[in-house]
Amino acid sequence: MKKASIFILALTLAFAVACKGEKKETETTTESEVEKTEVQSETTTSEAKHVSVSLESKSNSTVTGTVTFTQEGDIVTMVATISGLSEGTHAIHLHEKADCSSDDGKSSGGHWNPTAQPHGKWGAAEGFHKGDIGNFEADADGNGSITFTSDQWCIGCSDDTKDILGKAIIVHEGTDDFTSQPSGAAGTRVSCGGVIQ
Ligand SMILES: [Cu+2]
Numbered sequence: 001m002k003k004a005s006i007f008i009l010a011l012t013l014a015f016a017v018a019c020k021g022e023k024k025e026t027e028t029t030t031e032s033e034v035e036k037t038e039v040q041s042e043t044t045t046s047e048a049k050h051v052s053v054s055l056e057s058k059s060n061s062t063v064t065g066t067v068t069f070t071q072e073g074d075i076v077t078m079v080a081t082i083s084g085l086s087e088g089t090h091a092i093h094l095h096e097k098a099d100c101s102s103d104d105g106k107s108s109g110g111h112w113n114p115t116a117q118p119h120g121k122w123g124a125a126e127g128f129h130k131g132d133i134g135n136f137e138a139d140a141d142g143n144g145s146i147t148f149t150s151d152q153w154c155i156g157c158s159d160d161t162k163d164i165l166g167k168a169i170i171v172h173e174g175t176d177d178f179t180s181q182p183s184g185a186a187g188t189r190v191s192c193g194g195v196i197q
């Protein structure tokens with residue numbers, strides 16, 4: 001009987017110690033996780049010049065993709081990776097509203113044109129819209145990509161003629177001819193994504 005009680009006491013003690021140890025470990029893990037999260041969010045805040053946009057299919061297409069914008073200094077770089085396209089040349093623009101709610105993508109409005117210029121090829125002396133990114137090629141598998149760099153854009157600055165936030169990326173079924181007004185006759189809007197942080 002005495003032996004049994006000692007054994008039980010020993011077991012209880014062992015259990016208590018084990019529990020305490022385990023609890024301590026759990027607390028330590030939680031603390032370091034919280035610290036890590038705080039550090040990460042601080043880093044994100046100080047380098048906030050980044051937006052990632054998911055493109056959704058429009059006009060009964062299967063076109064989807066991802067477009068990222070990153071600002072370093074005064075330079076914004078856009079990288080678009082798009083799939084589900086027909087093989088060939090497609091137009092891509094920034095349109096004026098981050099509203100992709102309509103089935104045809106027209107809810108995003110016309111080309112983003114804060115400087116009241118004619119539609120054109122980016123950099124043209126005759127003028128161009130701030131949303132006139134241009135054309136890119138899709139391969140036989142329907143995949144295409146385009147990288148575009150500009151000092152005429154910003155991500156979340158106070159200059160309305162440069163700020164791309166609140167605009168929409170539109171991918172077209174057709175090609176931008178850079179001359180037809182007001183939008184280059186690029187045809188149906190097959191994909192849309194709002195540039196929202
Ligand atoms: Cu467009």
Ligand SMILES: [Zn+2]
Nearest residue numbers: 111119129132
């Ligand atoms: Zn345009």
